[in-house]
Amino acid sequence: MKFNRKSKVKSNIPTASLPDIIFMLLFFFMVTTVLRLYDGLVVDLPAAKSIEKIESRRHTSYLWINYEGRMSFDDFVVNIDDGSLYKRAYNRRMETPQLMMSLKYDKKVPMGLVSLANDELRKATALIVNFATRFKK
Amino acid sequence: MLVEKRTKEVGEIPMCSMADIAFLLLVFFLVTTTISTDKGIGILLPQWGDQKDVPKKNIVNVLINAAGQVMIAGKETPIPLIEKDIRERLEAPGMRDLLIVSLKPDKDTEYDVFIEVLDQIKLSGAGRISIAEIEK
Numbered sequence: 696m697k698f699n700r701k702s703k704v705k706s707n708i709p710t711a712s713l714p715d716i717i718f719m720l721l722f723f724f725m726v727t728t729v730l731r732l733y734d735g736l737v738v739d740l741p742a743a744k745s746i747e748k749i750e751s752r753r754h755t756s757y758l759w760i761n762y763e764g765r766m767s768f769d770d771f772v773v774n775i776d777d778g779s780l781y782k783r784a785y786n787r788r789m790e791t792p793q794l795m796m797s798l799k800y801d802k803k804v805p806m807g808l809v810s811l812a813n814d815e816l817r818k819a820t821a822l823i824v825n826f827a828t829r830f831k832k
Numbered sequence: 833m834l835v836e837k838r839t840k841e842v843g844e845i846p847m848c849s850m851a852d853i854a855f856l857l858l859v860f861f862l863v864t865t866t867i868s869t870d871k872g873i874g875i876l877l878p879q880w881g882d883q884k885d886v887p888k889k890n891i892v893n894v895l896i897n898a899a900g901q902v903m904i905a906g907k908e909t910p911i912p913l914i915e916k917d918i919r920e921r922l923e924a925p926g927m928r929d930l931l932i933v934s935l936k937p938d939k940d941t942e943y944d945v946f947i948e949v950l951d952q953i954k955l956s957g958a959g960r961i962s963i964a965e966i967e968k
Binding site: 711713714721724725727728741743745747748749752755797800801803804805807809816817820822823825826828831 | 861
């Protein structure tokens, strides 16, 4: 028995423009990526329901307070007593007028300390704040 | 005169591995990208030293003590019922835009409780929330 040979037409997918497509994707990711900026302190965030997302990470600064009361502003150790928190916040606010502060406070931090830290931010005119929380189901 | 034709040699850069290189870079960026997960309760702090006089009848005081108990306008309220209580106050005629919820935590109140209460107030739809300064 004789089989007919399949037709000899070769089907080619043109791959010449493949690098262009991949480069386009690459540039998209390069432009939209903001590499992780800060490490911060280890905090256990509280949970809430009425939360909103922070839109622009480029205009966001972070303030961490852990359960021992240690503070970190964008990875610099700061303090209320020596005014370093105020100075950092003020300088950052002068650089970025639309500054948004993301406050990552531990669950166990007493409100007395939270209030003092917020007062420093108010003095530094960093008024747009966001109390960072987890999402409560 | 015989002019010799120049041989046309075309220099080529091999392009077939270009896609591989681009893919490699792409995968790197895909892996290192972390999608923003910063979320929380947004508040606009008042300016330092900015004080306004508000008629007392527009203010509802929400006090939190060090043990995490909440009192709204002199009445103890469990945390899950705060939302309902504040909503009822907002629904009173003419109060929607005027009511100011003044949140007064104790200096030893845990931040966790404060956020729970603030969350409840936000859920009730109150637009004007003030966080009282804690006296030293």
